[in-house]
Amino acid sequence: MKPEIDVFREFLAHKGMRATPEREAILAEVFANHDHFDVEELIMRLRQNGQRISRASVYRTMALLVESGLVQEVYVEDGHMHYEHVYGHEHHCHLRCLGCRKIIEFRNGALEEVEQRIGRDHRFEVTGHKLEIYGYCPECRGQKK
Amino acid sequence: MKPEIDVFREFLAHKGMRATPEREAILAEVFANHDHFDVEELIMRLRQNGQRISRASVYRTMALLVESGLVQEVYVEDGHMHYEHVYGHEHHCHLRCLGCRKIIEFRNGALEEVEQRIGRDHRFEVTGHKLEIYGYCPECRGQKK
DNA sequence: ATATTATCGAGAATGAGTCTCAATTGCTAT
DNA sequence: ATAGCAATTGAGACTCATTCTCGATAATAT
Ligand SMILES: [Mn+2]
Ligand SMILES: [Mn+2]
Ligand SMILES: [Zn+2]
Ligand SMILES: [Zn+2]
Numbered sequence: 047m048k049p050e051i052d053v054f055r056e057f058l059a060h061k062g063m064r065a066t067p068e069r070e071a072i073l074a075e076v077f078a079n080h081d082h083f084d085v086e087e088l089i090m091r092l093r094q095n096g097q098r099i100s101r102a103s104v105y106r107t108m109a110l111l112v113e114s115g116l117v118q119e120v121y122v123e124d125g126h127m128h129y130e131h132v133y134g135h136e137h138h139c140h141l142r143c144l145g146c147r148k149i150i151e152f153r154n155g156a157l158e159e160v161e162q163r164i165g166r167d168h169r170f171e172v173t174g175h176k177l178e179i180y181g182y183c184p185e186c187r188g189q190k191k
Numbered sequence: 192m193k194p195e196i197d198v199f200r201e202f203l204a205h206k207g208m209r210a211t212p213e214r215e216a217i218l219a220e221v222f223a224n225h226d227h228f229d230v231e232e233l234i235m236r237l238r239q240n241g242q243r244i245s246r247a248s249v250y251r252t253m254a255l256l257v258e259s260g261l262v263q264e265v266y267v268e269d270g271h272m273h274y275e276h277v278y279g280h281e282h283h284c285h286l287r288c289l290g291c292r293k294i295i296e297f298r299n300g301a302l303e304e305v306e307q308r309i310g311r312d313h314r315f316e317v318t319g320h321k322l323e324i325y326g327y328c329p330e331c332r333g334q335k336k
Numbered sequence: 337a338t339a340t341t342a343t344c345g346a347g348a349a350t351g352a353g354t355c356t357c358a359a360t361t362g363c364t365a366t
Numbered sequence: 367a368t369a370g371c372a373a374t375t376g377a378g379a380c381t382c383a384t385t386c387t388c389g390a391t392a393a394t395a396t
Contacts, residue, residue, distance in 0.1 A: 207373090208373075208374090209373060209374070211373090211374065211375085213374080213375070214374095243376095244375090244376090245375065245376040245377070246376085246377090247375075247376065247377080247378095248374080248375060248376070251374090251375090270383090270384080
């Protein structure tokens with residue numbers, strides 16, 4: 047599997063855009079760890095690495111990363127978007143605990159099949175899906191209000 | 192099945208809140224048709240019916256309708272939330288066309304089972320789920336950019 | 337080297353949603 | 367009915383995420 051930096055460079059080249067240090071620093075930071083994150087966190091992490099990249103550039107680059115498919119919008123929480131990098135990872139969905147707000151990832155083959163079947167039934171060409179299951183995690187069961 | 196207005200009144204009473212004309216007008220408008228909608232549209236429709244209810248009250252009431260379970264947040268599009276009423280309707284999910292942005296509703300029993308199974312595997316008490324399948328509708332297949 | 341064009345950063349602008357607070361309304365007890 | 371009181375409303379101020387503007391800067395092409 048090609049490293050993400052190459053995918054990104056090709057994506058940019060294909061759009062006639064430049065691979066700048068800012069864009070590459072942002073890409074690197076996004077792939078530096080595997081947690082969900084928001085733009086504010088990302089800016090902080092860049093800063094801690096001595097990178098001083100403007101908010102506008104970070105937002106602009108996030109849009110490119112999403113468009114390229116390297117990164118995905120996961121959910122809106124606390125009024126702003128959260129992301130995760132997806133390139134190089136198997137597709138997964140999320141269980142969300144309504145008690146402690148914890149998010150758990152899971153993979154499920156049967157789900158992918160059901161999704162394909164639903165697409166076929168509607169003559170849709172399916173390119174992806176997003177499933178969130180809500181409920182209460184083992185720790186929060188029982189004490190839910 | 193109880194009419195939604197009764198459900199809402201009981202919900203409000205249970206919280207020690209009043210069933211005001213504004214709240215009831217909003218509820219009525221939300222259940223007046225079955226499309227997805229956003230707050231701006233709702234305010235417009237209320238206006239066309241001669242109701243002049245403040246933006247703040249509409250937002251406040253939407254929060255109550257969601258809390259009561261009569262209404263659901265469906266998705267964020269164009270930077271703001273979209274809703275649908277769900278009381279009195281079977282649970283359904285959405286297919287979203289990335290070409291024309293059309294949204295198609297579907298029901299699927301197998302999906303509900305898979306969801307339960309995933310919950311069980313993680314010892315989650317599942318209360319709901321939201322699935323969106325992305326792709327291209329029959330009209331948009333082929334001409335996707 | 338010079339011209340051209342993309343990109344950047346700073347900060348202004350936008351827009352959804354929330355908050356504040358004075359005026360109003362709807363209950364409840366006289 | 368009337369008075370007292372708490373809940374609610376509406377207008378507009380406010381917040382905060384995200385986008386836009388535009389002059390300065392950097393990368394590429396001639
Ligand atoms: Mn994830
Ligand atoms: Mn729907
Ligand atoms: Zn929990
Ligand atoms: Zn379509």
